[in-house]
Amino acid sequence: MEPILTSQQVGEILGMHFKVIERMARAGKLPGFKVGKFWRYRESDIERWISSQLQSACQPCRQQFAF
16 A cells, blocks of 8 residues: 655655645645645645656756857
8 A cells, every 4th residue: 555645755855844735735836636625735736746746847058158
């Protein structure tokens, strides 16, 4: 069975406050689901989300030269 994480656990992984994690999940920016009034996250979904964020953030650097 796949591990299910709490907002606090995801917050520790991402270095964010758990309320920010819940706000992102509510807005659909982070994969999560509600169980009653609590947000829960599949570990594999969070890992994929992190990977996608890292890939989209990789852009070639532009060097600026002063002449």
